[in-house]
Amino acid sequence: MKKLLRNLLSAVLFVGILASCETTDPLIEEAQKNIFTQNYDSALAVLDRSIQQNPESGLPYYYKATTYKEIALTISQISERKETYQNFRDAAVTAREKFATMEETPSEADEVNNLILSTWGYEHNKAIELVNSDSLKATVEEPLKVAVAHLENAVIINPDSTLSWDILAQVQSIDGNYPGAIEALNTSMEMKSTPPSDDYLRLGAYYRDNEQPEEAIDVLETGVESYPDSVQLVQVLADVYMQAGQRDKSIQTIEALIERDPNNAQYHLALGTQLLQATTEISENITGNYDKIYDLDTELRNNRNKSAAIKASIDSLVSVNEELTAEMNQLSDQAESELIRVTELRPNSAQAFQYLGIYFTNKAAALYEKRNFTQDNELANQLDQQAKEELKEAMKYYERAVEIEPDNTGYWQSLSRIYVQLDMQEKASEAMDKAGM
Numbered sequence: 485m486k487k488l489l490r491n492l493l494s495a496v497l498f499v500g501i502l503a504s505c506e507t508t509d510p511l512i513e514e515a516q517k518n519i520f521t522q523n524y525d526s527a528l529a530v531l532d533r534s535i536q537q538n539p540e541s542g543l544p545y546y547y548k549a550t551t552y553k554e555i556a557l558t559i560s561q562i563s564e565r566k567e568t569y570q571n572f573r574d575a576a577v578t579a580r581e582k583f584a585t586m587e588e589t590p591s592e593a594d595e596v597n598n599l600i601l602s603t604w605g606y607e608h609n610k611a612i613e614l615v616n617s618d619s620l621k622a623t624v625e626e627p628l629k630v631a632v633a634h635l636e637n638a639v640i641i642n643p644d645s646t647l648s649w650d651i652l653a654q655v656q657s658i659d660g661n662y663p664g665a666i667e668a669l670n671t672s673m674e675m676k677s678t679p680p681s682d683d684y685l686r687l688g689a690y691y692r693d694n695e696q697p698e699e700a701i702d703v704l705e706t707g708v709e710s711y712p713d714s715v716q717l718v719q720v721l722a723d724v725y726m727q728a729g730q731r732d733k734s735i736q737t738i739e740a741l742i743e744r745d746p747n748n749a750q751y752h753l754a755l756g757t758q759l760l761q762a763t764t765e766i767s768e769n770i771t772g773n774y775d776k777i778y779d780l781d782t783e784l785r786n787n788r789n790k791s792a793a794i795k796a797s798i799d800s801l802v803s804v805n806e807e808l809t810a811e812m813n814q815l816s817d818q819a820e821s822e823l824i825r826v827t828e829l830r831p832n833s834a835q836a837f838q839y840l841g842i843y844f845t846n847k848a849a850a851l852y853e854k855r856n857f858t859q860d861n862e863l864a865n866q867l868d869q870q871a872k873e874e875l876k877e878a879m880k881y882y883e884r885a886v887e888i889e890p891d892n893t894g895y896w897q898s899l900s901r902i903y904v905q906l907d908m909q910e911k912a913s914e915a916m917d918k919a920g921m
Contacts, residue, residue, distance in 0.1 A: 528551055542593060549579060615658075635651060718737055735762075752826045770850065823839050834888040879903070893920050899919075
């Protein structure tokens with residue numbers, strides 16, 4: 485039934501073509517009949533003969549394009565239409581160029597652009613339908629890849645369509661193909677005299693997700709130069725600076741936003757988050773150094789002949805940890821200040837209270853780490869008590885977070901761990917229940 489309908493539609497189409505054609509060229513008439521009867525190879529052969537006899541005419545190229553369009557639609561594997569569509573594009577462009585130099589142009593000359601656009605629209609719209617329609621997605625395997633194939637056909641047919649390139653980039657990124665998304669969006673942006681700020685955001689995100697932070701920085705810095713008032717671009721740039729290990733640039737970037745709008749809670753939250761992330765990274769380095777100190781202590785007990793060198797290594801690591809701790813404490817104080825400012829500007833920000841909980845939990849962890857590597861029992865007891873005081877502060881902030889968002893299982897899970905460390909077993913059990921543990 486579907487084939488019958490398709491043939492009927494083709495018949496209607498080509499009756500129209502035959503009726504509108506004013507040519508008296510018998511080869512063109514023969515080609516039209518072959519197209520109508522779906523003898524496409526014969527049609528192409530006849531049209532090649534027509535080109536040999538009338539090399540300056542656009543008509544045979546126009547009907548070659550029409551033939552290739554019909555052939556493409558007979559290819560069920562969408563990704564295998566590319567070569568046919570390239571032939572279509574070449575023939576259609578040549579037809580347009582030939583028609584432009586002919587003294588007397590046939591009616592087909594006015595239809596070339598429509599032929600290109602209708603063929604492009606078919607492939608483009610098929611992709612959109614696949615992406616947007618859940619019922620249609622269910623009819624094919626790997627619908628995103630099929631949508632990509634339709635869009636790749638669309639940009640072959642009409643390579644000047646920034647819309648198709650843009651959507652191709654988006655679908656590629658959804659499918660996890662970031663190199664493909666990057667290539668498509670770069671192509672689109674090159675065709676635009678002034679790419680919008682969203683293009684820079686998306687391209688920067690694609691590079692970031694493809695683990696190319698330096699390329700992401702280049703794109704986002706260019707975007708900020710073009711759109712200096714785009715807060716979103718600046719925020720994403722700060723995130724990528726941090727990802728690339730350029731912590732100072734990240735912090736400076738957000739601080740510049742705060743200078744513009746000192747009462748913007750989101751900016752203070754962003755800065756507090758970045759500072760907290762920085763302290764976490766330093767804490768991990770400190771822990772790594774303590775692990776090395778532990779190994780060196782073991783080696784020292786087993787190898788007295790190298791005691792001087794081993795002790796020197798231990799002293800060096802202890803000194804590095806002291807410097808890292810001082811840096812971490814400075815950043816920690818700033819992070820705490822920023823996050824408390826968020827709670828003042830936005831008293832119901834559960835996220836800010838969560839981050840404050842993380843901040844104090846990290847401080848407690850650092851103290852426990854130091855306690856574990858000291859041989860001074862009195863100092864160990866002091867560090868243990870200090871760590872518990874920090875945990876009590878963390879508990880206070882997490883309790884405020886779950887008060888604001890009582891259904892957040894992640895908050896309850898973190899709170900349950902704090903209760904366990906503080907030996908508050910009954911509260912820990914209740915928190916675990918609410919966390920679904």
